Structures are given as structure tokens and as C-alpha cells.
Amino acid sequence: xxxxxxxxxxxxxxxxxxRRRGVRLSLVLFPVIAAVGLSLVVRYAGTxxxxxxxxxxxxxxxxxxxxxxxxxxSSLPTAIAxxxxxxxxxxxxxxxxxxxxxxxxxxxxxxxxAAFVPPVVATWFGAGLFxxxxxxxxxxxxxxxxxxxxxxxxxxxLAIPLSALLSVLVSVLVSVRATDTRSAQQAAGLLALPFAxxxxxxxxxxxxxxxxxxxxxxxxxxxxDVVLFVLAxxxxxxxxxxxRWR
Amino acid sequence: xxxxxxxxxxxxAVDGLxxxxxxxxxxxLLGPNGAGKTTTIRMLAGLIGVTSGRATVCGVDVTDRSxxxxxxxxxxxxxxxxxxxxxxxxxxxxxxxxRLQHLxxxxxxxRIDELLNRLDLWDRRDTPAASLSKGLKQRxxxxxxxxxxxxxxxxDEPTANLDPEVARTVREFLVDLRTRGHTVVINxxxxxxxxxxxxxxxxxxxxxxxxxAPTDLRASMTGGRxxxxxxxxxxxxxxAAQRLCSGATGNGxxxxxxxxxxxxxxxxxxxxxxxxxxxxDLVTAVVLAGGRVTTVSQGESLEDVYLxxxxxxx
Numbered sequence: 285x286x287x288x289x290x291x292x293x294x295x296x297x298x299x300x301x302x303r304r305r306g307v308r309l310s311l312v313l314f315p316v317i318a319a320v321g322l323s324l325v326v327r328y329a330g331t332x333x334x335x336x337x338x339x340x341x342x343x344x345x346x347x348x349x350x351x352x353x354x355x356x357x358s359s360l361p362t363a364i365a366x367x368x369x370x371x372x373x374x375x376x377x378x379x380x381x382x383x384x385x386x387x388x389x390x391x392x393x394x395x396x397x398a399a400f401v402p403p404v405v406a407t408w409f410g411a412g413l414f415x416x417x418x419x420x421x422x423x424x425x426x427x428x429x430x431x432x433x434x435x436x437x438x439x440x441x442l443a444i445p446l447s448a449l450l451s452v453l454v455s456v457l458v459s460v461r462a463t464d465t466r467s468a469q470q471a472a473g474l475l476a477l478p479f480a481x482x483x484x485x486x487x488x489x490x491x492x493x494x495x496x497x498x499x500x501x502x503x504x505x506x507x508x509d510v511v512l513f514v515l516a517x518x519x520x521x522x523x524x525x526x527x528r529w530r
Numbered sequence: 531x532x533x534x535x536x537x538x539x540x541x542x543a544v545d546g547l548x549x550x551x552x553x554x555x556x557x558x559l560l561g562p563n564g565a566g567k568t569t570t571i572r573m574l575a576g577l578i579g580v581t582s583g584r585a586t587v588c589g590v591d592v593t594d595r596s597x598x599x600x601x602x603x604x605x606x607x608x609x610x611x612x613x614x615x616x617x618x619x620x621x622x623x624x625x626x627x628x629r630l631q632h633l634x635x636x637x638x639x640x641r642i643d644e645l646l647n648r649l650d651l652w653d654r655r656d657t658p659a660a661s662l663s664k665g666l667k668q669r670x671x672x673x674x675x676x677x678x679x680x681x682x683x684x685x686d687e688p689t690a691n692l693d694p695e696v697a698r699t700v701r702e703f704l705v706d707l708r709t710r711g712h713t714v715v716i717n718x719x720x721x722x723x724x725x726x727x728x729x730x731x732x733x734x735x736x737x738x739x740x741x742x743a744p745t746d747l748r749a750s751m752t753g754g755r756x757x758x759x760x761x762x763x764x765x766x767x768x769x770a771a772q773r774l775c776s777g778a779t780g781n782g783x784x785x786x787x788x789x790x791x792x793x794x795x796x797x798x799x800x801x802x803x804x805x806x807x808x809x810x811d812l813v814t815a816v817v818l819a820g821g822r823v824t825t826v827s828q829g830e831s832l833e834d835v836y837l838x839x840x841x842x843x844x
Binding site: 376380 | 538572575577578579598599600602603605607609611612613614615616617618626627629630631632671674675
């Protein structure tokens with residue numbers, strides 16, 4: 285494994301993807317709109333009821349809102365990954381890249397890094413903004429700040445990166461069959477659905493988004509990521525790409 | 531290459547390819563679509579594996595997958611599709627690939643400047659690849675293959691779909707590569723191109739059907755046959771030609787009977803030259819005998835030879 289090669293590829297891919305307006309917009313708009321919008325919901329909910337939200341309910345509400353950023357991080361990487369993998373496949377630019385001394389693993393890691401880092405940073409920014417705004421709101425209304433609590437740290441530190449990684453790996457596997465970036469993005473974007481289901485289940489209290497629940501979720505995500513990485517590694521083989529990727 | 535074979539499932543793409551390509555040689559691989567030319571290039575570049583047989587490039591065994599990165603540092607590959615990054619400029623493209631070839635910054639900058647100049651891309655160095663014309667894209671792709679100054683260059687259809695002027699520029703550059711000592715393997719459909727720039731060509735149709743210098747291949751199919759058009763065929767001209775040609779003199783008109791070395795027509799003589807006799811020797815002998823030469827045609831073209839060989843084996 286050659287870190288310099290990985291970074292060279294990652295920088296090039298990230299720069300290329302970020303030149304596209306659609307990618308830039310998705311990376312900026314989702315975190316900002318989610319942070320501001322969800323904060324407004326918290327504020328409005330308190331005002332409408334005429335009383336302050338009980339702390340235990342507010343705490344659960346804030347964590348479940350913070351989970352929205354996990355949903356976001358599971359779909360944001362598809363925009364970059366689609367260009368990085370399917371885009372290169374369509375443009376036939378993978379062969380020259382594979383003809384360099386770089387190993388398959390380094391190419392995969394470089395491309396995965398390019399698709400992983402910007403969305404995770406953008407999601408962290410959005411989640412951080414949400415925490416700052418809601419803390420200010422809660423403090424202003426005389427309540428006790430809840431975030432970041434242990435669950436929030438687990439969301440930020442584990443769930444967001446692991447779901448983003450899952451999205452990148454699914455994109456690699458989708459790119460084997462996809463013939464254009466849009467369909468690759470749409471197929472990989474379906475990944476947000478299971479996370480949305482987790483959110484709904486937490487709302488109806490089938491599962492709990494407490495530290496134990498988040499650790500369980502993170503463990504499941506990590507296990508899936510490992511399996512998908514093995515599959516992606518097998519799919520992203522020089523020979524497979526040149527002879528089977530169509 | 532020795533018995534180099536590649537199968538894809540039940541399909542044999544390349545079967546028992548055996549040929550040795552020397553240092554500084556320009557070797558052309560000719561063959562119809564699906565003949566295994568691209569597969570051969572990919573095997574030599576370490577891009578795909580080998581089913582059986584062996585091949586070495588600059589002493590590196592292409593069947594040794596662990597040697598892949600080293601092998602890919604020794605070869606420069608121009609794929610059939612240029613596959614450039616549309617957003618990167620010409621200079622950025624070369625810089626990116628120079629980095630991946632692990633060139634030191636100073637060397638990289640020098641190579642980039644040199645290639646941009648040699649391939650007339652200097653004025654377009656900051657232009658995104660997507661905005662370049664087809665010919666300029668092809669030149670940039672060539673520069674990309676050469677950024678690390680590889681001793682072996684593998685080119686898959688380097689002039690395909692280019693207009694004649696651009697194709698000529700690329701051909702001139704390939705000749706320049708030979709003079710600089712690079713070993714070049716070219717896949718091409720353009721037989722006149724192979725004839726002009728290749729030291730030897732191999733005709734491939736899954737198996738290697740024939741290998742040789744283009745002139746030798748032609749001679750092997752036509753038996754060194756030359757037709758000289760004359761204003762008038764005179765006895766002294768015939769005698770001079772006979773002296774140069776071995777074997778019996780035929781007396782037919784137009785076609786060379788089997789085994790005959792010389793046939794005369796009203797305004798032409800067709801001779802089968804013995805080994806070691808050049809066409810120029812025959813023409814000189816004819817002119818010295820008072821013949822007024824109007825045309826000289828040397829047997830069949832490489833294209834005829836190619837088609838004949840490929841059809842024979844199909």
C-alpha cells in the first residue's frame with residue numbers, strides 16, 4: 285500500500301467531483317438545510333406547545349434529529365462515487381490509470397477516500413451546526429443543553445463515517461453494472477431507505493437510539509462494511525475491470 | 531513471448547503466441563477485430579493475466595503478478611480509447627500520471643515540458659482535455675504513455691479514427707521513438723502504416739500466422755515478383771533480364787507460369803528475382819540494355835498479403 289499514490293488519486297478525484305455544481309450543492313445544501321430546518325422544528329415545537337418540552341423528550345428528539353445526518357451521510361457519497369467509479373468507466377479512463385504501477389487496492393482506496401471524506405466533513409459540519417443552534421435555543425429558553433451527549437458522540441464518531449463508508453462500498457459494487465453516473469447514483473441512493481427505517485423505528489420506539497442502540501447499529505454497520513469491502517476489493521480487480529466491467 | 535495463451539472461459543483469445551521482439555524494434559501486430567491484438571498488449575503490460583506460456587518485458591516476467599507494478603513502470607501503454615480526464619488540462623494530466631509513475635518533482639516537470647514541446651501541445655498545456663481536438667487528445671494520450679520515458683511502448687491503434695494529417699504526425703512521432711531507442715509494439719489496422727514504420731509485423735488471428743519484415747512477407751507471398759513496364763520489349767532487354775533471373779524462361783503472356791523466372795509481354799516483363807537480387811538491379815540492367823522504363827510494380831501490397839494470409843486461415 286502506497287499512501288502517496290492513494291492521496292494523489294484521492295485529491296484528483298475529489299477535485300474533479302467538486303468541480304461539478306451538483307456535487308457542490310448537495311454537499312453544502314443538505315447539511316445546512318438539515319441543521320437549520322431541524323433546529324427550527326425544535327424551536328417551533330416548544331413555542332407551539334406553550335410550555336417547554338420535558339427534558340427526557342427533548343433529549344430523545346434531539347438525538348433522533350441528529351440521526352438525520354446519518355441518513356444524509358449514507359446518500360451524499362454516491363454523488364462523488366458515481367463520478368469516481370462509473371464516470372471513469374464510461375469515459376474509459378480506468379485503463380490508463382490501471383496501466384501505472386499503482387496497485388488495485390491503492391486505486392480503490394484513493395477513489396474511496398475521495399468519495400468518503402468530503403461528505404463526512406460536510407455531514408459533521410451540518411451536525412455540529414445543528415448542535416450549536418439547538419444548544420443556544422435550549423439555553424435561551426432556560427433549559428439544560430443536551431448535546432453533545434454520549435449518543436451524539438457515537439453518531440458523529442461512528443455512525444456517520446460507517447454509513448458513509450457503506451455508501452462508498454455499495455457505489456463500487458453498483459458501478460460494476462451501472463452504465464451511467466445517474467443510474468449509479470440512484471441505485472446507491474436507495475441505501476438511505478434502511479437508515480430512514482431505523483429512524484422511523486426509533487420514533488415508534490421499536491428500537492432505542494441510546495448509546496447501547498448506537499453501538500449495536502455501529503457494530504452492524506462495521507460488519508456489513510467489512511463484508512462489502514471484501515466484495516468491492518474482488519470487484520475492483522484490474523482484470524475484472526478491463527474484461528468484465530461493461 | 532513463448533506460447534503466450536489467454537482464454538476467456540471457453541474462448542481462446544490468444545493461442546500460443548511465440549515471438550521475440552528486439553530492443554529498439556518497432557513491431558506491428560496486424561489482425562482483424564477479435565484477433566487478440568488488444569489482449570496481447572494487455573498481457574504484455576501486466577494488465578491482465580496469462581493463461582499459459584510466458585513472456586518477459588525487459589527481463590520482467592509478465593506472468594509474475596507480484597512483479598506487476600515494476601512491469602507497469604517499464605511499459606507505456608496507449609489504449610485504443612484515449613480515456614483522458616476531461617477536466618484536467620494537458621499539463622495536469624501529465625503531472626498526475628507522472629506522480630503515479632513515481633517521478634521526482636524536478637524530473638517530472640522536465641519530462642512534462644519536454645513532451646508538451648515534442649508533441650506540439652505546449653500552447654494548449656492549460657486547456658482542459660475535453661476541449662482539445664481529437665488529434666490533440668491522441669497526442670496527449672501518447673505523452674501520458676511516455677511521461678516516465680519507458681523503454682517499451684505498447685500502442686493500441688494509435689492512429690485509428692484520426693485524419694490523415696494528424697495520423698502522419700503521430701507516425702512521425704513513432705519513428706522518432708524508434709530513433710530514441712524505444713521498443714514499440716503497435717496494434718494497427720492500417721497496413722500502409724505498418725509497412726512504413728514497422729521493422730517487422732506479425733499477422734495475428736488468435737494464433738500468430740506469419741512474422742517478418744513487411745518486404746519479406748510480401749516477397750514470401752509473391753516470390754519476389756516484379757513487373758517492369760516498358761515502351762517496348764526488345765531482345766537486349768530480355769537478355770539482360772534473363773541474366774539476372776535464375777531458372778527457366780517462360781513464354782506466356784501476362785501471367786508467370788509456375789517455376790518460370792521471366793515472362794515477357796508486349797510492353798512489360800515480369801520477373802521473379804532470385805534471393806539477393808534487388809529490384810534496382812533489374813531496373814538498372816534493363817535501362818543499360820536500352821529499355822525505356824515506364825512503370826515498376828513490386829508484386830502485391832502488404833494489404834493483399836495480409837488478406838491472403840488471414841483468409842487462408844479462416
